[in-house]
Every structure is written in C-alpha cells, then in structure tokens.
Amino acid sequence: MKRSIIGLASVLVVFVAVFAVLVLRPVPKVKAGMGCSNASLHGNYGLVLKGTYIQEVGGTGIYLSPTWDIEMLAHFDGGGVLSGTWVGGAYWGVLYDPSSFSDGSYKVNPDCTVSITIPPVEHVIDDVTKLNGVLTTRDGDEVKGTAYNPTPLTGTFRAKKVHEW
C-alpha cells in the first residue's frame, strides 16, 4: 500500500513539475537576459518599404520624389537567410507583377538592431537594397527602420509577422 502511495505521489510531482515548466515558461525570461539574435527573426513577415525615387528634371536642378513602394511576403529562416515571395512594386501609378528572391540575408545584433540585405528583384528592385532597423517587440513580431539603395531609393520599412498556422 505504501508503495502505491509513493508511486502515485512521485507521478504527481512529475506532472506538477512539467506543468510548471510549460505554463510559467521561464524560457522567454532567459532570452530577455541574453539579448536578440538571428533566431529572433524567424518565420513569415509582411514587409512594406515606403520609398521615394529621387530624380532630377532634365538638368534643371529641380528634383522630384515620386513614391516607389515595395511589398513582399518575407521569410526569415532564423539563421541569417532571407527569401521573399509575392514581391511587388508600385511606381508612377503602376503595380508591377510580383516576383521572388531566395538569396537575401540579415543579421540581428544582441541589442536587437537589425540589418537586412535584399538582392535586385526583376521588375521591382533595380539594386541591392539595405535596410537598417530595430526589433520593436521582444518576441520579434515587428521590425521598423530605414531603407536605401543606389537607384537612388530612400525610405522607411516595416515588417510584421504573419500568423503561424
């Protein structure tokens, strides 16, 4: 009889311990102390780059700044590789057909600053584009920052996580 009680009590203790680990979740607290890393950006994100394309009007010294915006479904692999699908661009009232790329890269620093490199994308992005930003939430659900390339394109960007299904 005593053996039964000890057995049941032991199983109960194990369940309580596992339950405490899963529910109280001390892991995020550990992550908070460790800072950010490439793993902080992981999964699919909706990314929009709001830019302007600076151009001079025929040597007049007058510069125009028409909007040149870009959107994509960006996939961060958690290890520094960025790919994009549904990459679309809008310029001078035209939505360009979506394209894709697979050889982008990114780096998340311990202070949660982020640098992203997007390669040229047919019909949408003419040059290698650099993005510098910051993770705005500890769990990496959103990134905001600035963007530029030598086209010359200048602007800001925002990436927000897509539901994990």
Place this chain on the structure above:
Amino acid sequence: MKRTIYMLSTLLVVFAAVFMVSGVRPLRKVKANQGCSNASLSGSYQLVMEGTYDYDASPPAGSYTWDFSMLAYFDGEGNVSATRVRGVWSGQNWGGGPTSFSGGEYTVNPDCTLFMTFPPGVSVFYGKGVELAGVVTEGDEALGIGATEEPWTGSFDATKVGE
C-alpha cells in the same frame, strides 16, 4: 490509507487533464491545416493609404503627397466596401463627390498574401479604380502597396476596428 490513495489518484487525473489542455493545444493543430483565406479579413477596418500623385506634365513635373483614409468593410467572402473615403492634400481635407464605394473585391491566399481592387468612381481617386497588394499579418492587420491610373502610388495599412 485508501483515502490517501484516492486523493492522490484524483489529483493526478486533474493534473493530467490540465496538462493535456494547456500543453497539447489542439486548437493550433486545427489552424495548421487552414492557412489564410478571405475569411481572414472580416468586419470593419480603418484603412489608411499614404503616397503621391505623380505628374509628368512639363513644366513643371511634380510629385504631390496625397494621403487617404476610409472605413472599409470586408465581408469575409471577397467583397469590400467603404465609407468616409477622404483625402488630404496641400493642407486641406478633400472628399467632395462620392465618398463611399461598394463592389470592391479582394482575395486572401493560403500563404496570407492579399490582392484587392476598389472600383472607379470615388472623387479623391479622380474617379479611377485602385489596385492594392500586400500581406495579412498578426493583430488583425493587413499592409501593402497600391496604385491608381491617375497616377497615384503608395502604401496602405488596414487595422481592424474594435468590435
């Protein structure tokens, strides 16, 4: 002694049940097979579009900031309408003429990418139709880019209105 065993057994069963509910999380597994759909956009959304009208008439050519806002309604089945469609330009709030539309369409793909169109007729779009492409994200939000024939070019952000 029997009462002790009975109590321990009861506690064990309760913990096992709670563990199953909170640890296994069957809801997420159901969602895993669903992905996004037109139903991912459903209800009233505050939709803001930021961009420029770009004119190549000479002289002078120009790019003028024109931003828009509206209360958009997505029916969850691919139809979108809107009221209070307003535009701001040159320090003024524009919105004379038709400030609402119905008959817009949208498609949300399983990977959560989004494409939608607004029909011609709204005054602040100079009567032109609007095309928008983007992504549906967490937090009942959609973001992306847009364009009209006028030509206007810009980005948009749609956030669900509290129900």
